[in-house]
Amino acid sequence: MSPKKNKKIGLYFGTFNPIHVGHLTIANHMVEFGGLDEVWMVVTPHNPHKKKSTLLDNHHRIAMVDIALEEYPKIKSSKVEFDLPQPNYTVNTLAVLDEKYPRQQFCLIMGEDNLKNLHKWKNYEVILDRYEIFVYPRVNTPLAPLKGETTGKSHPEGAKGVSAEHPTIRLVKAPIMELSSTFIRKAIKEDKNIRPMLPQNVWEYLDEMNFYR
Numbered sequence: 001m002s003p004k005k006n007k008k009i010g011l012y013f014g015t016f017n018p019i020h021v022g023h024l025t026i027a028n029h030m031v032e033f034g035g036l037d038e039v040w041m042v043v044t045p046h047n048p049h050k051k052k053s054t055l056l057d058n059h060h061r062i063a064m065v066d067i068a069l070e071e072y073p074k075i076k077s078s079k080v081e082f083d084l085p086q087p088n089y090t091v092n093t094l095a096v097l098d099e100k101y102p103r104q105q106f107c108l109i110m111g112e113d114n115l116k117n118l119h120k121w122k123n124y125e126v127i128l129d130r131y132e133i134f135v136y137p138r139v140n141t142p143l144a145p146l147k148g149e150t151t152g153k154s155h156p157e158g159a160k161g162v163s164a165e166h167p168t169i170r171l172v173k174a175p176i177m178e179l180s181s182t183f184i185r186k187a188i189k190e191d192k193n194i195r196p197m198l199p200q201n202v203w204e205y206l207d208e209m210n211f212y213r
């Protein structure tokens, strides 16, 4: 019999360039209402599907995550991917975490937008088979089209998209916030006030460092 796992930990992967209140709201919701014991925000050095050009250094991005999490003891940052080969494939990181923390049960947290693209991730079937995935709603990505989806209508690539009815998928109703790091970076460049979109101490950090200007 395999040993009982200690904690159920939700892994929330992202570049967090920078972390914003949308990310924090989801992480907090999952840990308070989603049935997870902890959430780890895994800062990704290089997302395989994104260009690295506008990325701040890893240590600045994790510093902002750490500052944002000061008052959230159940949410932690993880720099496990900092020492792994790039670009960072999530399936590889999951294997490393399972080996490093055999007593913990890891799950994934992702928005519906990511679920729609999951079939483009490396070894996505392995991820789907081995890990529970906690999926939250995003703007303009309603739940309905994913259910039993096989038509390719919501997936131009064909019938490869992952159905929300897959047995390892848990749909969690969480607040929807329409904002992104891209929007925030652009707004800062244009000298707009975006303070409500960032935890206050994160805003102070990036303002002092003159980031994204």
Ligand SMILES: Nc1ncnc2c1ncn2[C@@H]1O[C@H](COP(=O)(O)OP(=O)(O)OP(=O)(O)O)[C@@H](O)[C@H]1O
Binding pocket: 013, 014, 015, 016, 017, 022, 023, 026, 110, 111, 113, 114, 176, 177, 178, 179, 180, 181, 182, 183
């Ligand atoms: N407002 C939001 N609400 C919920 N989830 C979000 C929000 N913004 C981003 N996410 C999700 O959080 C994860 C990490 O986000 P990421 O660091 O890529 O932020 P982002 O805001 O999408 O960044 P960028 O605009 O630079 O692409 C991704 O799965 C992303 O889909």
Ligand SMILES: O=C(O)c1ccc[n+]([C@@H]2O[C@H](COP(=O)([O-])O)[C@@H](O)[C@H]2O)c1
Binding pocket: 013, 014, 015, 044, 047, 048, 049, 050, 088, 089, 090, 091, 114, 120, 121, 122
């Ligand atoms: O493993 C993959 O093939 C893979 C492909 C695309 C994205 N990911 C992970 O998903 C995280 C969120 O992606 P994104 O594009 O929504 O910012 C990102 O930080 C990566 O760790 C992983």
